[in-house]
Amino acid sequence: MRRHPRDPVEVAVTELTVVQAVNRALHEAMRADPDVVVLGEDVGVNGGVFRATDGLLKEFGADRVLDTPLSETGIVGTAIGMALYGLKPVAEIQFLDFIYPAFDQIVSELAKLRYRSGGQFPCHVVIRTPYGGGIKGGLYHSQSTEAYFCHTAGLKVVVPSTPADAKGLLLSAVADEDPVIFLEPKRIYRAVSGEVPDGDHRVPFGQARTVRDGTDVSVFAYGAMVPPSAEAATTLAGEGISAEVVDLRSLVPLDEAAVLASVAKTGRAVVVHEAARFCGFGAELAALLAEKAFYSLKAPIARVTGYDTPFPYALEHVYLPGPERIAAAVRDAVRAN
Amino acid sequence: MSTTSARPQSEPASPDGLSEPRLLGAYRTMALVRALDERCLALQRQGRIGFYAPHAGQEAALIGSALALETDDWVFPAYRELAVALVRGVPLQAIVDQLFGNADDLVKGRQMPNHFSFRDQHFVSASSPIGTQIPQAVGAAMAVRYRQAPAVTITYFGDGATSSNDFHAGMNFAGVFRAPTIFFCQNNGWAISLPRERQTRSATLAAKAEAYGFPGVVVDGNDVRAVHAAVRSARGRAVRGDGPTMIEAQVYRFGPHSTSDDPTRYRPEAQVAAAREHDPVARLKADLVAVGRLDEPGDARIWEESRAAIAAAVAHAEKAALVDPLSLFDDVFARRSPRLEEERGQCAATLGTPSRSP
Numbered sequence: 001m002r003r004h005p006r007d008p009v010e011v012a013v014t015e016l017t018v019v020q021a022v023n024r025a026l027h028e029a030m031r032a033d034p035d036v037v038v039l040g041e042d043v044g045v046n047g048g049v050f051r052a053t054d055g056l057l058k059e060f061g062a063d064r065v066l067d068t069p070l071s072e073t074g075i076v077g078t079a080i081g082m083a084l085y086g087l088k089p090v091a092e093i094q095f096l097d098f099i100y101p102a103f104d105q106i107v108s109e110l111a112k113l114r115y116r117s118g119g120q121f122p123c124h125v126v127i128r129t130p131y132g133g134g135i136k137g138g139l140y141h142s143q144s145t146e147a148y149f150c151h152t153a154g155l156k157v158v159v160p161s162t163p164a165d166a167k168g169l170l171l172s173a174v175a176d177e178d179p180v181i182f183l184e185p186k187r188i189y190r191a192v193s194g195e196v197p198d199g200d201h202r203v204p205f206g207q208a209r210t211v212r213d214g215t216d217v218s219v220f221a222y223g224a225m226v227p228p229s230a231e232a233a234t235t236l237a238g239e240g241i242s243a244e245v246v247d248l249r250s251l252v253p254l255d256e257a258a259v260l261a262s263v264a265k266t267g268r269a270v271v272v273h274e275a276a277r278f279c280g281f282g283a284e285l286a287a288l289l290a291e292k293a294f295y296s297l298k299a300p301i302a303r304v305t306g307y308d309t310p311f312p313y314a315l316e317h318v319y320l321p322g323p324e325r326i327a328a329a330v331r332d333a334v335r336a337n
Numbered sequence: 338m339s340t341t342s343a344r345p346q347s348e349p350a351s352p353d354g355l356s357e358p359r360l361l362g363a364y365r366t367m368a369l370v371r372a373l374d375e376r377c378l379a380l381q382r383q384g385r386i387g388f389y390a391p392h393a394g395q396e397a398a399l400i401g402s403a404l405a406l407e408t409d410d411w412v413f414p415a416y417r418e419l420a421v422a423l424v425r426g427v428p429l430q431a432i433v434d435q436l437f438g439n440a441d442d443l444v445k446g447r448q449m450p451n452h453f454s455f456r457d458q459h460f461v462s463a464s465s466p467i468g469t470q471i472p473q474a475v476g477a478a479m480a481v482r483y484r485q486a487p488a489v490t491i492t493y494f495g496d497g498a499t500s501s502n503d504f505h506a507g508m509n510f511a512g513v514f515r516a517p518t519i520f521f522c523q524n525n526g527w528a529i530s531l532p533r534e535r536q537t538r539s540a541t542l543a544a545k546a547e548a549y550g551f552p553g554v555v556v557d558g559n560d561v562r563a564v565h566a567a568v569r570s571a572r573g574r575a576v577r578g579d580g581p582t583m584i585e586a587q588v589y590r591f592g593p594h595s596t597s598d599d600p601t602r603y604r605p606e607a608q609v610a611a612a613r614e615h616d617p618v619a620r621l622k623a624d625l626v627a628v629g630r631l632d633e634p635g636d637a638r639i640w641e642e643s644r645a646a647i648a649a650a651v652a653h654a655e656k657a658a659l660v661d662p663l664s665l666f667d668d669v670f671a672r673r674s675p676r677l678e679e680e681r682g683q684c685a686a687t688l689g690t691p692s693r694s695p
């Protein structure tokens with residue numbers, strides 16, 4: 001344990017990876033509240049295929065850690081029922097790519113229960129799921145389809161990129177009153193470890209994080225695209241380009257104020273995501289900037305994204321945005337006026 | 338629709354039982370698949386292929402069922418069925434090329450290993466999401482009947498898949514429309530870490546067929562003849578217009594779920610050892626030895642030949658070219674849209690390659 005350097009109050013910290021931070025948050029949430037239950041495929045005995053739920057079964061027992069049959073509809077549908085009755089289920093979908101059997105339960109039910117019941121039946125389910133490429137998972141172990149969920153009113157969508165945020169956002173998700181889609185960047189599950197505050201550390205939704213200050217251009221990213229964006233910014237600094245990197249952390253609700261403030265300062269925006277470009281989350285950010293920051297813009301908004309193809313296997317490295325593609329887009333944006 | 342298929346010459350079409358020469362052929366394929374598993378697990382550990390899902394313990398179910406099919410039948414597989422493709426005449430090289438995802442791979446390096454597509458052998462493109470192929474097989478069977486073709490469809494899936502939405506939708510449609518289809522469930526005891534008892538309270542998986550209004554049969558999946566006979570009989574029913582059948586082949590998954598899995602976390606080694614006592618490959622070998630069709634030197638030769646064929650295919654696959662990066666933009670649609678052309682150009686510029694369209 002160490003002291004967290006940025007924290008004014010002295011808080012003990014532990015060095016964890018992203019997946020360990022998720023695991024830690026689940027342990028703490030379950031210890032704090034007996035209504036929190038975990039369910040999903042292989043989450044019990046096996047501790048999750050990525051080990052995110054490791055140790056939960058042992059500590060909390062089979063009544064609270066449910067290894068379910070192979071049915072995402074069943075997982076989300078029963079989680080909804082538990083939540084309606086007052087529990088706080090945290091469902092795991094093994095890969096975001098396998099969430100679609102539950103899509104009906106999520107978009108037709110979970111997202112709309114509060115609204116359609118006139119507020120009588122709010123439904124707070126947290127759905128955790130690993131997403132994104134970079135593990136050679138081909139079409140069905142790699143996708144980033146956050147936009148489907150962002151497009152559905154009633155769902156909150158959050159994406160941590162650091163161990164501290166993984167814990168802090170997950171604890172906020174469990175404490176929230178609304179359904180939350182919690183997207184875990186599996187590519188960086190174990191890539192880096194970082195200091196995670198001990199105890200009830202919560203990161204509020206709707207607050208972006210400035211990863212690196214800059215004055216020439218704003219780079220907006222989330223999840224596994226934050227590290228390559230930061231790497232690009234480091235490279236660019238060596239060329240005299242000052243790039244600000246903003247980690248959105250929460251897509252719904254979106255920290256509009258932070259996005260607009262950054263662009264008001266820099267006048268240029270580059271949006272990075274690994275999801276396909278067309279109708280991706282970057283389109284929403286570009287629209288926001290066009291609507292509310294038009295007169296600050298000195299260059300066209302650039303998007304660095306996955307291509308509008310399915311996610312490939314052998315060509316994953318071509319598909320995924322990396323530091324080079326991000327840096328190239330930033331240079332173009334800076335040269336554009 | 339193409340109906341050509343290169344069935345190996347040692348396998349004459351449509352006998353109702355497995356003759357001894359065909360059994361020896363089955364044994365050769367079983368040995369080849371077992372040896373391929375061993376090789377591929379090593380290749381994955383060495384980082385030469387990215388992933389592998391092994392078949393050990395399921396060879397008799399796979400090969401016995403495939404031998405009961407006809408050239409014009411269609412197969413809707415999951416990801417653990419390359420043995421079926423081999424029986425249907427897919428060359429070993431095509432399988433190994435897919436595992437490497439090289440330029441010769443028929444799916445152009447787009448899918449993870451084990452996710453095959455073999456149009457010529459009516460082996461339909463495999464996907465990762467569990468159960469999706471099941472209603473598709475039923476639809477194809479409805480189309481078979483519409484065309485009045487003398488064929489059936491068969492879909493392969495696991496015990497875990499019987500919990501999926503698509504399994505139930507497929508079973509229900511098949512019953513309602515009396516589709517000429519065979520639901521071939523390989524109950525290997527496990528869905529990653531979940532034992533079969535955690536999928537259903539039903540005494541058997543085959544029992545589910547009854548509620549959908551057609552027969553479900555349980556067969557010893559380690560017995561290649563029993564599997565063959567069950568599929569042959571289901572096929573006969575389907576072709577006669579008597580509708581679908583579900584077959585539950587009881588087998589055991591000797592290895593990990595895949596190269597990403599560590600089964601020691603959830604099942605005792607003793608259980609695996611006990612299951613290995615019923616090894617389908619050893620069992621068929623013993624049968625062939627007992628009737629004088631095979632002896633030890635002959636057996637050793639089969640394994641040697643298998644390993645040599647695999648080594649040659651792997652060497653060839655590793656020498657093949659890498660997939661063309663710009664092929665990323667092909668086959669999204671029948672023709673590249675203007676948008677994809679633009680992205681393709683941008684991608685080429687990023688890679689520093691010429692982007693002139695082929």
Ligand SMILES: Cc1ncc(C[n+]2csc(CCOP(=O)(O)OP(=O)(O)O)c2C)c(N)n1
Nearest residue numbers: 098417465466467495496497498527528529
């Ligand atoms: C819809 C869906 N959910 C989850 C998964 C992850 N997953 C891959 S294989 C598997 C278990 C499949 O078990 P079974 O159907 O018995 O087939 P087996 O692997 O034993 O051949 C799971 C849960 C998936 N591929 N698709």
Ligand SMILES: [Mg+2]
Nearest residue numbers: 495496527528
């Ligand atoms: Mg299984």
